[in-house]
Amino acid sequence: MKQRRFLISGGGTGGHIFPAIAIANEIKAREPEAIIEFVGANDRMEMEKVPAAGYKIHGIWITGFQRSLSFKNLLFPLKVISSIERCYRILKKFKPDVVIGTGGFASGPLLKVACWLDIPTVIQEQNSYAGITNKLLGKKVSTVCLGFEKAKAFFPSNKCVVTGNPVRQSILNLPLKNDALQSLNFDASKKTILVVGGSLGARTINQAIDGLIEKFDENKLQLIWQTGKNYEAINKPKFGFVSQFIEKMETVYAAADIIISRAGAIAITELCIVGKPVILVPSLNVAEDHQTKNAMALVDVNAALLVKDREAKTDLWMAIEMLIKDKYLAEEFALNIKKLEKPEAAKRIVDEVYKLLKNDLEI
Numbered sequence: 001m002k003q004r005r006f007l008i009s010g011g012g013t014g015g016h017i018f019p020a021i022a023i024a025n026e027i028k029a030r031e032p033e034a035i036i037e038f039v040g041a042n043d044r045m046e047m048e049k050v051p052a053a054g055y056k057i058h059g060i061w062i063t064g065f066q067r068s069l070s071f072k073n074l075l076f077p078l079k080v081i082s083s084i085e086r087c088y089r090i091l092k093k094f095k096p097d098v099v100i101g102t103g104g105f106a107s108g109p110l111l112k113v114a115c116w117l118d119i120p121t122v123i124q125e126q127n128s129y130a131g132i133t134n135k136l137l138g139k140k141v142s143t144v145c146l147g148f149e150k151a152k153a154f155f156p157s158n159k160c161v162v163t164g165n166p167v168r169q170s171i172l173n174l175p176l177k178n179d180a181l182q183s184l185n186f187d188a189s190k191k192t193i194l195v196v197g198g199s200l201g202a203r204t205i206n207q208a209i210d211g212l213i214e215k216f217d218e219n220k221l222q223l224i225w226q227t228g229k230n231y232e233a234i235n236k237p238k239f240g241f242v243s244q245f246i247e248k249m250e251t252v253y254a255a256a257d258i259i260i261s262r263a264g265a266i267a268i269t270e271l272c273i274v275g276k277p278v279i280l281v282p283s284l285n286v287a288e289d290h291q292t293k294n295a296m297a298l299v300d301v302n303a304a305l306l307v308k309d310r311e312a313k314t315d316l317w318m319a320i321e322m323l324i325k326d327k328y329l330a331e332e333f334a335l336n337i338k339k340l341e342k343p344e345a346a347k348r349i350v351d352e353v354y355k356l357l358k359n360d361l362e363i
Contacts, residue, residue, distance in 0.1 A: 004031065004357065007094055009039040009110045010102030010124075011046030013198065015266040019124060019346075020046075020102040021053045022166035026346040027353070039090060041105040060086045062105045083109040091117055098122065098353050101137070108133045115140040120356035124349060126165050126265035129293040130154035142356050145349045147265050148297060163349050164342025165269035170250040172273065172343055180254035184224070190239065191324060192222040194256035196246075202262050205281050206231045208312040209260075213237055215317055219324075224252045258323050258330070260316070263295035269345070271304075275338035277330040278304040279319045281312050303336035 010020030038057040040046035050057040062083040099114040101107035102124045121141040128148035138155040147165035197205045213235035223240035253274045263282040282291035298304035
């Protein structure tokens with residue numbers, strides 16, 4: 001049987017990389033002999049995370065267009081031309097059966113060239129409000145896999161399949177809460193608050209938490225705080241720990257009673273699977289205010305609280321206190337968010353990928 005080949009692109013942030021790796025892992029589980037390689041942006045997170053997951057990655061010279069006036073924008077057209085030429089050479093040499101994009105700077109040029117070459121293509125739109133690149137690609141690609149039902153409005157209806165967003169396998173198999181607390185040396189009789197702002201950090205959330213450390217300590221709340229690599233905490237809690245990056249997210253998710261998070265599509269997908277009371281603080285520094293739209297998809301069904309980024313320093317403690325004091329509200333949020341989970345997303349996306357494969361039996 002022909003050894004099939006898959007080329008995947010997704011990067012820039014963990015929100016694009018981890019779904020791409022989850023899709024690759026699902027293909028490997030079905031077809032161990034499949035050849036899977038990645039395309040990513042030079043000097044971005046995927047150049048480290050993808051090889052660590054066991055896959056080869058090709059780097060291209062591409063970055064996003066800066067929305068503010070920037071000298072970097074003068075190089076943008078040159079980077080696009082360079083990336084398109086590089087992607088053409090990669091595709092001609094690798095000869096993939098299907099090309100898959102999960103978003104990020106490198107996905108655009110790769111999927112565009114793949115469409116020109118009539119290679120079957122799949123894009124995975126993670127947000128409820130589609131980004132510009134995917135909206136443009138959606139007209140040309142073979143299949144569009146959606147994380148949220150609302151995103152259907154941005155693509156040809158005959159190409160859309162609502163699959164949910166794929167997540168790391170470890171998130172699908174959380175440890176028991178008591179085991180997680182014990183591994184952290186935490187007290188099971190105290191409430192635990194988990195704060196995550198993404199791999200790069202969330203400045204507003206971090207500043208708000210820095211200002212609340214005294215309240216956490218006064219109320220004997222245990223704090224797990226992922227600051228991201230761009231932030232150094234000023235204050236440290238008596239109960240808990242602070243880390244720039246947490247590798248074993250399954251442990252801290254299991255340990256948490258309340259979670260404070262940005263509202264990226266993959267973060268929300270993971271939170272739905274975890275099923276804990278959530279306070280979302282959407283980032284303002286994203287295209288077309290994606291994160292607020294993602295958050296509202298939960299708020300509208302009473303599955304999360306929303307605190308605006310600009311009001312985090314004043315309102316975040318009130319939201320925490322509300323969920324601590326109102327046991328029934330916290331339980332309602334946990335129940336409602338769990339109803340939104342789609343744990344089979346990676347399998348459903350790969351189902352769509354395999355529908356595009358030629359049914360040949362070449363040796």
